[in-house]
Amino acid sequence: MSRRPLVLALALALPASVLAASASAADLMQTYELARAGDPQLAAAESGRLAQKEGAVQARAVLLPQINGQASYNRSKFKPDGGSWSGTSNSRDVGVSVNQSVLNFASYANLRGQNALSQAADFDLEAANDLLITRTSAAYFNVLVAIETLAAAEAQQTALQKQFDYAQKRLDVGLAPITDVHEARAQYDSARASVILSRNALKDAYEALAEITGVPVRNLKALPDNFRPVLPTDYSAEGWVETAVAQNPALKSTEFQVQSADAGVAAARAGHLPTLGLSGNFGRGANWGNSATGGLSSDGDSQSIGLTLSVPIFSGGATQSRVRQALANRDAAQDGYEQQKRAIVRNTRNAYQTLEAGISEIEARRLALVSAKAAYDASQVGLEVGTRTVLDVLINQQNLFQAQQSYALAKYNYLQNRLLLEQAAGTLDADDVQAVNRMLTVDAEAQLAPDSL
Numbered sequence: 001m002s003r004r005p006l007v008l009a010l011a012l013a014l015p016a017s018v019l020a021a022s023a024s025a026a027d028l029m030q031t032y033e034l035a036r037a038g039d040p041q042l043a044a045a046e047s048g049r050l051a052q053k054e055g056a057v058q059a060r061a062v063l064l065p066q067i068n069g070q071a072s073y074n075r076s077k078f079k080p081d082g083g084s085w086s087g088t089s090n091s092r093d094v095g096v097s098v099n100q101s102v103l104n105f106a107s108y109a110n111l112r113g114q115n116a117l118s119q120a121a122d123f124d125l126e127a128a129n130d131l132l133i134t135r136t137s138a139a140y141f142n143v144l145v146a147i148e149t150l151a152a153a154e155a156q157q158t159a160l161q162k163q164f165d166y167a168q169k170r171l172d173v174g175l176a177p178i179t180d181v182h183e184a185r186a187q188y189d190s191a192r193a194s195v196i197l198s199r200n201a202l203k204d205a206y207e208a209l210a211e212i213t214g215v216p217v218r219n220l221k222a223l224p225d226n227f228r229p230v231l232p233t234d235y236s237a238e239g240w241v242e243t244a245v246a247q248n249p250a251l252k253s254t255e256f257q258v259q260s261a262d263a264g265v266a267a268a269r270a271g272h273l274p275t276l277g278l279s280g281n282f283g284r285g286a287n288w289g290n291s292a293t294g295g296l297s298s299d300g301d302s303q304s305i306g307l308t309l310s311v312p313i314f315s316g317g318a319t320q321s322r323v324r325q326a327l328a329n330r331d332a333a334q335d336g337y338e339q340q341k342r343a344i345v346r347n348t349r350n351a352y353q354t355l356e357a358g359i360s361e362i363e364a365r366r367l368a369l370v371s372a373k374a375a376y377d378a379s380q381v382g383l384e385v386g387t388r389t390v391l392d393v394l395i396n397q398q399n400l401f402q403a404q405q406s407y408a409l410a411k412y413n414y415l416q417n418r419l420l421l422e423q424a425a426g427t428l429d430a431d432d433v434q435a436v437n438r439m440l441t442v443d444a445e446a447q448l449a450p451d452s453l
Helices: 006-011 016-020 028-038 040-061 105-172 178-213 237-247 249-272 318-385 390-425 430-437
Strands: 066-078 086-103 275-288 298-310
Touching: 028 040, 028 105, 028 178, 028 430, 040 105, 105 178, 105 249, 105 390, 105 430, 178 390, 237 249, 237 318, 237 390, 249 318, 318 390, 390 430
Parallel strands: none
Antiparallel strands: 066 086, 086 275, 275 298
C-alpha cells in the first residue's frame, strides 16, 4: 500500500459540493471526507502538533542573539543631617544590549530534544488520522449492522404475526390447543419489543456516526449478497509484523520521544560544564540639575563588549539530582517503547489471524443462514401437514433471526479488521478506505420498512 504524506492529505480542501450534500452522503469514502473535515478529535491533534513544534523554535531562539533596549529616568534630592531637602539631581539613560551564547551544551542538547519531539508530533498526527479512519469505519459499519438487524427483526415480527394469526384460526376451528396460541403470542410480542429496541439502536448508531462527521449521514451503501472476502496478499503474517515495527506511526512517535529523553540526559549533565557568552552594550546618558556641578548638565555615550565565562562549582546537589531524574525519565521512555513495540507485534499478528479466521467465519455464517432459512421453511410446511408443532416453527424462526444477525456482524467485522490490520502495520491511508468502499454497492436502507427511520 502506498503512503501519501498526511500533511498533504489534510491540506486538501473539501469541495463545497461535498459539504452541501453532507446529509445525503451515500458511501464510506464520502463519510470519511466529512469526518476529516468535521471531527474535533482530529482537529485537536492538529493543534497539538502545531503547539509541540513551537518547542523547537523556542529552543533554537535561545542560541540566537538576544537584543534588548533599556531606558531609565531618575530624579533625586539630598538632605544633610539637620538640614533641609535641596540639590535636586536628574539623570536619563538609554541603551541597547546584545547577548550571544557562544558555548552552552545544555542549550544544544535541549534543541536536539525539542527537534525529536517535533518529529514525534508529526507521527502523532499521522496516528490520529489513521485512528479517524478506523473510528469512522467502525461507526459506519455499526449503522449497517443495525440496519440489517432491524430488517431481520421486522421480518421476524411479520412472520410471527402471521404465525399467531394462523394459530388463532386453528384454535377457532378446534385444530390447535390454546397453548399454541399463547406460545405464538409470546413470541410475537417479544418480536415487537425486538423491533423497538433495534430501531432505537439504529438511531443511536446514526448519532454516533454524526458525532464524528458533525452532520447527519443517510443513504449508506452496504455489501451485496454475493460478497466473498479474500485475504490480502501484500505480506505474510510475519511480513505484516515487520512492516508494523518499521512503520507504525504511534511506535515511531515513541521512538522519537526516547531520543528526546536521551537528549534530556545530555542537557542535565551539561549542568556540570562551563558556559561562555558574548555581550555588547551601547548607551547614552545625561545628568542635570546637580548642585555639585552648579546646575550644569552633562551628556555622554558609553559602549562595552566582553566575554563571560561561567563555571559551575557547587549547586547544593541540584545538578546531580537533575541528571538522575533525566536518566530515570529516559529509562521509563525506553521501557515504554519496548512495551508498545511488543503490543504492536501482538496486535498486528492477532489482526492478521482474526482477518484470516473471519473469511472462514463468513462462509460458515452464510451456510448457517441458508440452513436456518431451509429449516424454517420446512417447519412451516411440516406445521401445515401436521408433522411439526407451532413451537418448532417459533424456535426455527428465532434461529433464523440469530443467523441473520451473526452473518451481518461477521461481514462487517471482516471489513473493519482489514482496516485495523493496515492501521497496525502503519500503511493505512485513503486508498484503503476507497478499496473497502468499492465493495459497498447496495442501498442499505432499501431493505427496511418505509416508516422505520
